[in-house]
Amino acid sequence: MFVIDAHLDLAMNALEWNRDLRLPVSAIRERETGMQDKPDRAKGTVSLPELRKAGAGLVVATQIARYVEPGSKLPGWHSPEQAWAQTQGQLAWYKAMEEAGEMKMICNQKELEEQVQLWTTGDGSPENKPVGYILSLEGADSLISLRHLETACRYGLRAVGPAHYGPGRYANGTDATGKMGANGLDLLREMDALHIILDATHLCDDAFWQALEHFHGPVWASHHNCRTLVNHNRQLSDDMIRALIERGSIIGAALDAWMMVPDWTRGISTPQATGCNLERIIDHIDHICQLAGNALHVGIGTDLDGAFGKEQCPSDLETIADLQKLPIIFSQRGYTEEDIINIMHNNWLRFLREHLEP
Numbered sequence: 001m002f003v004i005d006a007h008l009d010l011a012m013n014a015l016e017w018n019r020d021l022r023l024p025v026s027a028i029r030e031r032e033t034g035m036q037d038k039p040d041r042a043k044g045t046v047s048l049p050e051l052r053k054a055g056a057g058l059v060v061a062t063q064i065a066r067y068v069e070p071g072s073k074l075p076g077w078h079s080p081e082q083a084w085a086q087t088q089g090q091l092a093w094y095k096a097m098e099e100a101g102e103m104k105m106i107c108n109q110k111e112l113e114e115q116v117q118l119w120t121t122g123d124g125s126p127e128n129k130p131v132g133y134i135l136s137l138e139g140a141d142s143l144i145s146l147r148h149l150e151t152a153c154r155y156g157l158r159a160v161g162p163a164h165y166g167p168g169r170y171a172n173g174t175d176a177t178g179k180m181g182a183n184g185l186d187l188l189r190e191m192d193a194l195h196i197i198l199d200a201t202h203l204c205d206d207a208f209w210q211a212l213e214h215f216h217g218p219v220w221a222s223h224h225n226c227r228t229l230v231n232h233n234r235q236l237s238d239d240m241i242r243a244l245i246e247r248g249s250i251i252g253a254a255l256d257a258w259m260m261v262p263d264w265t266r267g268i269s270t271p272q273a274t275g276c277n278l279e280r281i282i283d284h285i286d287h288i289c290q291l292a293g294n295a296l297h298v299g300i301g302t303d304l305d306g307a308f309g310k311e312q313c314p315s316d317l318e319t320i321a322d323l324q325k326l327p328i329i330f331s332q333r334g335y336t337e338e339d340i341i342n343i344m345h346n347n348w349l350r351f352l353r354e355h356l357e358p
Contacts, residue, residue, distance in 0.1 A: 001341070002120050003056040003323050004348040006252035006301035007201075007223035008046060009138070010061045011090030013305045021047045022102055025319045039267070043309030045319045048102050052126040053321035057119030058106065058345075060222055060301070061094065061133040063087040063157075066164055067141035074166050076141075083142035091155065094133065104130040107156050108357045116349065134352070136199060136222065139164030139173070146190045153194045158356065160191055161199035161222070163207060171211070173202040174234045179210045188215045197355060200224075200244065201301075204233065212243055218355040219247050223254040223301035225284040230262050241288055245297045250347045252301020253285050257312045260284065271315035278314045278325055282333055285343065295339040299347045300326075 013019045017038065019028050025047050035041040051059065065086035068076035077083040097103040106112050115132035118124075136159035143149050149160070162184060163173030170184040180188075188211060191198060200208055200221045212219065221244055227235035236244070236251065244251060257276045258264035264274060271277070288298045304313060304320050316325065323344075330340045 001055055001324065001327055002116070002345045003054055003300060004058045004345040005051075005054075005056050005320075005323070006060040006220070006250070006299060006348055007136075007138075007254070007303045007306075008059050008061050009064055009303070009305050009307075010046070010059075010133070011093045012062065012064050013044070013046070014093045015086075015089055017044075019044065019047070022049070022097075022100070023047055024049050038307070040307065040309030040311065043311050044305065045309055045313060045317065046305040047319075048097075048131055049127070050319045050321045051131050052129065053319075054323045055119070055126070056131065056320065056323065057126075057129060058112075058115055058132040058134070058348075060136050060159065061103075062136050062138045063090045063142070064138040064164070065090075065142045066139055066166075067169055068166075072166065080141060080144045080169065084144050084148060087137070087142045091135075094135070098130075101130055104132050105156050106132045106134050106356075107158065109353060110358065112349075112352055112356060134158050136197075137161065138199070139168060139202070140170040140187060141168050143170070143187070146186060149187070149190055149196075150194065153196060157196065159197035159199050159220070159222070160187075161201050161203075162187060162211065163202045163204065165202065171207040172204045173207075174204065176204050177206055178204065179206045185210075185214055191215065192217045195355075195357060200240075200249070202234070205237075205240075208240060209243075212247065218351070219244065219249045220351065221249060221251045221301075223252045223303040223306075225254055225259045225281075226287045229284055229287060230259055230264075232259070234259065238291060241291050245292050248297075248351075250297055250299050250351050251288055252299050252348075253281050255281060255302045255304055255313050255317065256306060256308060257314070260314070266312075270311070271313065276314055277316045278322075278329055281314065282326075282329055286333070289339075295335065295342050296347055298343055300344065 066076035162171035
């Protein structure tokens with residue numbers, strides 16, 4: 001089945017993890033054997049060949065570079081200019097993948113339809129098809145000024161999440177509190193003017209409600225699960241989910257174990273011991289469907305390469321290719337074929353057809 005994954009940090013993995021994502025996951029793991037600089041070394045689950053096996057012919061791919069003030073315990077760059085430069089390096093990697101025929105940037109409806117047609121007609125082997133990507137910025141810290149947002153829009157940026165973890169230059173994110181300042185509201189106005197999608201993911205509660213009040217354009221939550229099932233401020237409360245449904249938003253289900261099952265302790269818990277498998281993400285998706293009364297507001301946003309690997313993802317997922325297990329599980333849980341198609345790709349596709357420029 002054709003799959004749209006609404007959140008992958010591909011360029012971050014290529015540059016900061018130094019992974020050649022043109023290789024099979026097995027080859028990347030082999031090269032990382034013995035490395036201990038990051039918890040997920042030799043445990044990665046995402047590469048371009050694995051995306052093709054997953055049928056993921058379209059993804060939302062990020063630029064990400066956090067600015068951190070002196071004294072912060074979060075990793076990040078020490079000036080907005082350094083963060084901007086990092087995102088430009090990530091853009092250069094995406095362009096290199098395009099030149100190599102591995103990927104294709106999708107900026108408008110025409111390019112979207114061509115990409116969907118390429119992947120759904122059955123013509124040609126998936127091994128030879130480029131993975132389409134819509135460019136998103138996770139955390140707006142790297143935008144030195146609003147002029148830089150306009151620059152980014154010209155080179156293809158189509159969605160922005162104003163915050164990531166902690167306090168940000170434009171908005172407060174996960175584990176932080178407080179509303180946006182004047183510059184954050186200015187950012188929302190400029191995004192409105194440029195027809196850029198607002199990604200509500202990672203916004204702290206205060207900023208989330210403020211953003212929905214002040215932003216008038218399209219909103220999605222690219223990779224989010226449910227606070228009712230796993231109680232953490234990183235998750236969406238039922239009221240947040242209802243508000244997103246009212247805005248016509250799509251919420252992407254994330255496959256990060258600590259967001260899927262309660263009482264996860266990083267570095268100690270294991271997927272096997274906590275019962276974290278693909279069934280658990282169906283629980284989160286089903287909760288959103290029950291609140292909506294339909295299966296039209298939820299999709300896939302795996303975040304499977306978001307600084308974790310097999311040690312922190314469903315136990316029955318070896319690589320992202322195992323997304324193809326989900327339709328079977330959905331069917332076993334009573335979802336119709338139409339529901340499954342909507343969740344696996346059609347909800348995102350409907351949203352993009354409505355909100356991308358012609």
